Each structure stands twice: as structure tokens, then as C-alpha cells.
Amino acid sequence: MNKGSCRAGEALIRFSKVDLSFSDRKILEAIDLEIMRGEIVCLVGPSGCGKTTALRIATGLLAPTGGGVAFDGAPILGPRRDVAIVFQDYGKALLPWRTAAGNVSLALEAVGTPRAERAARIDALLAKVGLPHHADKYPSQMSGGMQQRLQIARCLAQEPAALMMDEPFGALDAMTRQELQDEMLQIVRTTGATVLFVTHDLEEAIYVGDRVIGLLPHPGRIGIELKIDLPRPRDQIATREDPEFLRLRRELYEFIKSAER
Secondary structure (H helix, E strand, C coil): CCCCCCCCCCEEEEEEEEEEEECCEEEEEEEEEEEECCCEEEEECCCCCCHHHHHHHHHCCCCCCEEEEEECCEECCCCCCCEEEECCCHHHHCCCCCCHHHHHHHHHHHCCCCHHHHHHHHHHHHHHCCCCCCCCCCHHHCCHHHHHHHHHHHHHCCCCCEEEEECCCCCCCHHHHHHHHHHHHHHHHHHCCEEEEECCCHHHHHHHCCEEEEEECCCEEEEEEEECCCCCCCCCCHHHHCHHHHHHHHHHHHHHHHHCC
8 A cells, every 4th residue: 555655643634624515505514524544434424414425525526615625735636546435336336347357457557557567466456355266257247245345456456545435335235244344454454544434334333443423414514523442453243242332332323313303
């Protein structure tokens, strides 16, 4: 992963009084948020609170109508090579006419990796996400979990400093979802990536996050911020049975119920 020039303990991504309006409708209001290098920050909130909108602003896909977002100290003016996006709809994110190796190669081609180096890089990336023997398969021949692993491998090929993950495991069954949560955490540990993670699943947010930010709706604004002080590495059973996990889950649940009224 490209670790950039931002030093440990400094914000890699900084939202400063970010507003977004469409016509006369305000979607986000006065979002102030710092995301530190190597941190996993999860965004939760009721439908319509602007979670995905905030993520898209952080990627440069949307421009705020007020305030701004900086990445490593520089204003975000559009999509960046060192910021990769993992979408929920892996089926649309992958190219069906390319094999798994071909999909990963697409990212390597985009960043100018010499052809002679691509095969080894592809093998290493597929192994990292648990697909070491599937290089010649097409997306249609893969399960949903495998397709999402493939999308993550393609994102990692960019060597991003930050991963923006928009409900990445929301369409998967419970067991596959938990497996990918753990694999994602392992990737973050080994690469030092910074992650902004959008989810509707409160337990998922607590399990993967270092901090959880809850947004209030109409317009979207920060309503709660929780530091997740749970031991790492996380464990799907022990972590979820930890009294602190249960306390955090109750606090977030009560926040969401109040926000929906």
C-alpha cells in the first residue's frame, strides 16, 4: 500500500464544515470529521442520512456545495488513484468478460504496471484475498463472496492509501459476511490502509471499526461518535460477547431509534 506522506497521528482525510445541497434540498450539513492514517471509521445511520453521499464526497465523485474535504492536506478535487472504492454491487463492479486475473489486471494496466510484472502481482493479490486458485474463472463462475474478494483484490492493485467501502458485505449471507469482515481486517493490519466504511449493520460497525460515526437525517449531520475500545485482533465470538460490545450496540441502537422518530 502507498502510505503517502501523512505521518502517524495526523489526519489523512479531513471534512471541514461540509455541506451538500441538491436544488433547495440540503443532504449534508456542517460535517466536521477527521480520519487518521490507518484508522477504520464506520458511518451508520437511518436511511436517507447521507452516509453514501459523504463517502462519495471523500472519494471525489461528488463535490460539496459548502466546506471541503482534504486528503493528506490537499483539497480533494476529483477521483484519486490512491483512493479505491469497494461497492456493494460487486456484480456491476466487475467486468464479466474478463477472468479474475483479467479484472485485477485492469487496475494494474490503469496505473501503468509493466506487463512483465503483472502476472506475479495478480497471483499475490488473489492469494491475499483468498482466491489463489481462481485466476482463470469468470465472475459468473464465482460465488458472491468470491466476487467481492475479487473486487477487493482489484482495489488493492491500485496500492491505495485509503479504501472507501460502501456496504461492501451487505448482499452476502451471514457466514460469508463474517469471513470477509475478518479478511478485510487482516488486509488493513498488513497494509496500513485507512478505511471509511458505510454500513447499516450496527454490529458490523462495532466489530470492524476503530470509531463509529452516527449520522442524523434531514439533513445528514453527525449525531454521535463512539470510540471502539475493543481488543484486536477481533474474534467473531469473543468480541461479540464482550460486555463493552453489548454496551456499544445498545447505545447505537438507541441512537438509531431516536434518529428515526
